[in-house]
Amino acid sequence: MNKAASITCTIMFSLLLAACGSNPKRTIDGTAAGGGATVNPVTIDGVDDGSQLDPDSVAGRAPKERVIFFDFNKSEIRPVYLDIITQHGRYLAQNPSGRVRLEGHTDERGTREYNIALGESRAKSIARMLQLQGVSSAQMRSVSYGEELPVDEGHNEPAWSKNRRVNIIYEVEVQN
Amino acid sequence: MFSNKILSLLGLLCLWIVSTSNVLAVIEIEITQGGESAIPIAIVPFGWKGNGSPPEDIAAIVGADLQRSGNFSPFNRDDLIGKPVSGDKPRYGNWRIAGAEFLLIGAVTNSGKNYGVEFQLFDISQQKLLTGFKFQVTDQTLRNAAHQIADEVFEEVLGIRGSFNTQIAFVSVEGTGRKKSYKLQLADADGQNPQAMLTSPRPILSPSWAPDGIRIAYVSFEDRNQSAIYVQDRQQGSRKKVISKAGINGAPSWSPDGERLAVTLSFEGNPDIYILNVDNGQTRRITQSPAIDTEAVWVDDQTLIFTSDRSGGPQLYEVSSSGGRATRITFEGNYNASATVSDDGQSIAFVHGNDVGYSIGALDRASGFFQTLTDGSLDESPSFSPNGQMIIYATEKGGRDTLGAVSLDGSVAQSLSLDTGGVREPAWSPFTN
Numbered sequence: 001m002n003k004a005a006s007i008t009c010t011i012m013f014s015l016l017l018a019a020c021g022s023n024p025k026r027t028i029d030g031t032a033a034g035g036g037a038t039v040n041p042v043t044i045d046g047v048d049d050g051s052q053l054d055p056d057s058v059a060g061r062a063p064k065e066r067v068i069f070f071d072f073n074k075s076e077i078r079p080v081y082l083d084i085i086t087q088h089g090r091y092l093a094q095n096p097s098g099r100v101r102l103e104g105h106t107d108e109r110g111t112r113e114y115n116i117a118l119g120e121s122r123a124k125s126i127a128r129m130l131q132l133q134g135v136s137s138a139q140m141r142s143v144s145y146g147e148e149l150p151v152d153e154g155h156n157e158p159a160w161s162k163n164r165r166v167n168i169i170y171e172v173e174v175q176n
Numbered sequence: 177m178f179s180n181k182i183l184s185l186l187g188l189l190c191l192w193i194v195s196t197s198n199v200l201a202v203i204e205i206e207i208t209q210g211g212e213s214a215i216p217i218a219i220v221p222f223g224w225k226g227n228g229s230p231p232e233d234i235a236a237i238v239g240a241d242l243q244r245s246g247n248f249s250p251f252n253r254d255d256l257i258g259k260p261v262s263g264d265k266p267r268y269g270n271w272r273i274a275g276a277e278f279l280l281i282g283a284v285t286n287s288g289k290n291y292g293v294e295f296q297l298f299d300i301s302q303q304k305l306l307t308g309f310k311f312q313v314t315d316q317t318l319r320n321a322a323h324q325i326a327d328e329v330f331e332e333v334l335g336i337r338g339s340f341n342t343q344i345a346f347v348s349v350e351g352t353g354r355k356k357s358y359k360l361q362l363a364d365a366d367g368q369n370p371q372a373m374l375t376s377p378r379p380i381l382s383p384s385w386a387p388d389g390i391r392i393a394y395v396s397f398e399d400r401n402q403s404a405i406y407v408q409d410r411q412q413g414s415r416k417k418v419i420s421k422a423g424i425n426g427a428p429s430w431s432p433d434g435e436r437l438a439v440t441l442s443f444e445g446n447p448d449i450y451i452l453n454v455d456n457g458q459t460r461r462i463t464q465s466p467a468i469d470t471e472a473v474w475v476d477d478q479t480l481i482f483t484s485d486r487s488g489g490p491q492l493y494e495v496s497s498s499g500g501r502a503t504r505i506t507f508e509g510n511y512n513a514s515a516t517v518s519d520d521g522q523s524i525a526f527v528h529g530n531d532v533g534y535s536i537g538a539l540d541r542a543s544g545f546f547q548t549l550t551d552g553s554l555d556e557s558p559s560f561s562p563n564g565q566m567i568i569y570a571t572e573k574g575g576r577d578t579l580g581a582v583s584l585d586g587s588v589a590q591s592l593s594l595d596t597g598g599v600r601e602p603a604w605s606p607f608t609n
């Protein structure tokens with residue numbers, strides 16, 4: 001034990017045991033990756049994400065159909081949705097205090113950041129159409145969640161087709 | 177090319193870890209495909225002098241590391257012809273007959289909280305001692321010491337720096353529907369010791385390691401329907417919102433000097449690449465196309481590679497970090513995006529989409545040689561190991577989001593999954609020491 005103790009004292013780090021003349025390629029001292037530090041965690045809660053505004057809520061007088069679906073990898077509006085968007089445009093133009101959030105989403109295929117961009121492009125397609133109806137830019141804002149918030153978590157076309165969407169969410173809806 | 181040789185459940189490791197939230201999580205690593213020219217190495221269980229049993233099985237950790245690399249094929253313990261723990265002259269002839277090309281032996285001596293670790297690596301055919309060291313660690317650092325021994329063996333035998341004593345960052349998601357918990361987690365490169373550095377009810381994405389291995393940039397949607405890029409110090413737990421403009425704030429990637437981030441912003445119209453000075457918040461626009469430009473990564477201080485759909489579908493382009501004309505670099509397949517660059521700048525890996533699905537592809541920048549490394553249908557988020565030997569990526573297996581890792585030549589593959597939820601967006605740390 002005395003011998004072991006004296007070895008402990010004399011050799012702290014990376015002492016050459018063999019007389020073969022080599023050195024360790026790297027310092028071996030048990031240092032953890034990232035400098036040996038543990039992680040100092042951060043927790044976010046009580047986020048005000050406006051989720052009281054249920055995207056499916058149709059309480060007010062604005063048009064009830066509020067989800068526009070898209071083709072794969074496309075941000076062009078399908079002709080079948082032109083009427084619906086026109087109704088929203090008319091409503092918002094007539095009610096300048098109304099506010100909408102256009103939330104763009106994609107299916108899970110492709111990369112996450114490209115999908116964030118694709119979702120924004122979908123939201124902006126609708127914003128442009130609304131603007132043509134006379135809706136002011138102050139009444140609209142867009143956000144893209146890309147593939148992060150699917151409504152259907154399946155890995156197939158029926159699920160994907162539901163996820164490729166823009167939700168038209170009324171942040172301020174005129175009630176009377 | 178991609179080999180379909182599957183070694184079923186070879187080296188299945190089931191490891192129980194208590195995570196920071198005290199929820200028992202299992203990380204499981206499964207080697208799904210072994211290397212064909214793996215080097216046989218005999219790793220003898222390390223000797224033990226101390227009370228009770230040793231807190232870690234060093235030989236098992238080293239063996240698992242080396243096996244996961246695909247470059248080594250450690251002996252099963254039952255096949256070891258002897259169990260020496262010290263001595264300068266192993267029975268070379270016997271080990272050669274047993275088929276070993278290398279032999280690793282060692283011992284651990286315990287005194288209080290300190291552990292003395294010694295090991296020796298022998299070349300059996302050359303009949304010589306290659307390397308051997310003795311060093312002191314604590315009970316907290318014993319596992320890291322084992323990874324460092326594996327790194328030493330790897331570099332001594334192959335002449336390539338090992339990346340076993342490194343970490344991976346990834347995003348995990350638990351829960352369903354609107355009740356989700358997103359965590360940005362760090363774990364050792366072998367999947368052990370996962371720790372959440374950020375927990376949020378809103379999506380977290382695109383983690384990127386600073387070259388110092390301490391700061392991590394990521395995108396968070398914690399603000400009211402607005403993305404923002406944060407930089408968090410993993411040690412201090414301090415975090416700073418570095419940018420949150422109208423529209424997209426995405427795809428952060430650290431410059432080699434650790435002072436700037438390449439980012440995607442859309443406040444000037446549509447998504448373009450910008451360089452953000454992390455200290456003073458100033459931005460400089462790099463691309464100006466009317467198409468989607470995103471996912472920039474640094475090849476070196478002067479060069480960026482990014483994704484753009486300016487030619488139709490997403491493809492990879494190269495551009496100077498001071499801006500100017502971009503050059504397209506991918507031509508095979510209709511979808512090439514989300515590049516990761518090897519440390520030497522020679523290879524890039526990326527998401528490659530074709531009619532079958534999305535897999536991980538790799539391109540040699542000098543020769544233009546392209547190959548597909550994986551056969552998944554929804555593979556994404558590739559990230560090179562710091563020694564450029566492996567690529568970790570997100571994949572879908574049995575309906576669940578898991579992580580996979582594949583060697584740059586496609587010859588060895590493994591999967592890593594978390595039993596409490598999906599895992600995605602892995603990012604391999606840089607070397608930190």
